[in-house]
Amino acid sequence: MAGILQNLLQFNLIPCAQSFHALVVSYPCVLYDGTWGTVCDDGWDLSEAAVVCREIGCGDAIEVKSSAYFGEGSGQIWMDNVNCSGNESALSKCEYHELELNDCNHSEDAGVICQSVMRLVEGFDDCSGRVEVLHNGKWGTVCDYKWDGSDGAVVCKEMGCGNIKVLTYGAYFGATSGQIWMGNVNCNGEEASLSTCAIQGWGTHNCFFAEHAGVICGLPVRLVNGNSFCSGRVEVLHDGQWGTVSDDGWNLTDAAVVCRELGCGDVITAKGGAYFGQGSGPVWMNSVDCVGKESSLIQCNIAHWQHNNLDHLHDAGVICSGLPEKKACKKM
Template sequence: MSFVMCTGSESTLKNCGSSGWGKSNRDHSKDAGIICSEVRLVGGSRCSGRLEILDDQSWVSVCDAAFDQQDAEVVCRELDCGAPVQVLGEDAFGKGDAQMWTQEIQCRGNESQISFCSISLSHKQSCTSDHNVGLICSGYTDAKLMNGSDSCSGRVELRFLNEWGTVCDACWDMRAASVLCRQLNCGIAVSVVGLDWFGEGSGEIWADVFDCDGNETKLSECSISSWSRAECSHRRDVGVVCSDSSLAVHDGLVRLSGERQCEGELEVSIHQVWRRVLLDSWSLTESSVVCRQLGCGSVLNFSGSSSSSPEHSHECVTGFQCSGSEAHLWNCSSPQTLNCSSTQQLSITCLGENNNIWADSSVVSDQ
């Protein structure tokens, strides 16, 4: 067979689409092989979820009292998910409908598969589905920012197991950026940028979608929801500017000062001061550039609003003119700075997946 196309739910390969049996013109140098696992994580992502193992052709859940860190090391390794970040009990990923496995797994920690571990046949736990063990693994073992002005700004590069790669901008938001800045001891994220800010990387492009709540201390603690279906290339390598970077006070950075990264009142950094932008002479064209610069997709709408930043009321800017193709607002024609005579500050709502709660940016507002 060749060109086999399955959805994953079929019970046999003959139910999948293909060019037909015996119709391939390929030789045996292209023969496919697979390795099946007797362990899986359910209810989370590929590398996180409720642990289930295959026992006599049936999937069974594992009691949290019968599982420890050494067992977790083996499961993460078998699933090609790196190392365990957290072992969770108390129904962290739901009860499921599998029967409970109550015998104790006894791994040394260096086995390649859970089936190579010993099982204590005499030691059984009294366990209910309320105590299914859950596991979070992460193959991302290191991170760095490249091609920036310092170690706290640059193109995001992550090491998955032993291989470094860049991150697609479709898979990244301000919360993940803030976790990365914290992991690198660089404060919080000031801006997420793409396109030509820090140049194109090389090698692998990681398309995992990081679902961080923003309070984690490192990226490996964030869950990974899915493998992005966005078309990614090195032209879409994402970059981050952290608050401890010298770039955090450079002209041209933008932020939306509401509670969400992709919605709020627009401010731009000019001469190391955050200035609010007025509605005068603003259009959808300029809005689209701002949404792109923030990694927030396309613009939904913009409007005028009364200022919620009285401490900046004497510092305003107007007069940006963009063609719409610019990567960031500073590539547009130069604005004018002026004393604020208008109370109509510009508010923008972007239609992007990154419209989530943003960390407080006050640490950079007065630098």
């Protein structure tokens, strides 16, 4: 049983738009031992659904679905009689019947409909814009008074958008005359959601019209020229410019950090020799040495940034296992 419990840490969920169920590839599904499978609807209720929505960064659970509402899955049914308190950080941490030991078929696949409680509006992309939060069924803005990097970091993390790059104030992303829900926001940066940060009180603030908090977020790592979001040439953002990573010393440990940072599951292969084509611009990183626990590739050990004596014939790449659609539920 100890081996099973260790492997449970490898569960992943994949969201699709704003409606979800445990169906392979297109919808949230459970990954165990390299195989995707579904969740049985026995005992499935809002507590379990809330954990799913929170784990995939899609806000609150507003409706539970059962009886293969989103269509029948295929393959394994990994979880049955799931019992969550509702506070777990992942579905795999809830109680459930042992893997494969269930009396279900795919006509009983579980599902959920989530609703995000935060959105970024009028930005350049899904990861920038005016911050708006949903409270009492109504969307409203966040007062920019004392808006700082810790607050912005929580927003970017909650939206699945990586690190905070720029804080914005006033009407940078346009003005709206609606409700101002949050004022004097005071996050420590470790919160999973902006709604759990300290505030004056819902609807209490020191702002006037067009004093809106906003963010521009961005992951400092991307995969380019692959056949999916989760494969390609590794590129890092440094000093405002994208550049590549040399394959000198590039291994599975380094590649695993990239896959995890991008929400792409486990590493399958670490590639070298410009497998995904030659990049352009600077070769930012060489002789990368990760221990494997870093949250971002840029936290791994390197000698220094930029290597002018290297060419792009040795650009590093990676193929990861995941097929994420992490931002699908963020589009409003």
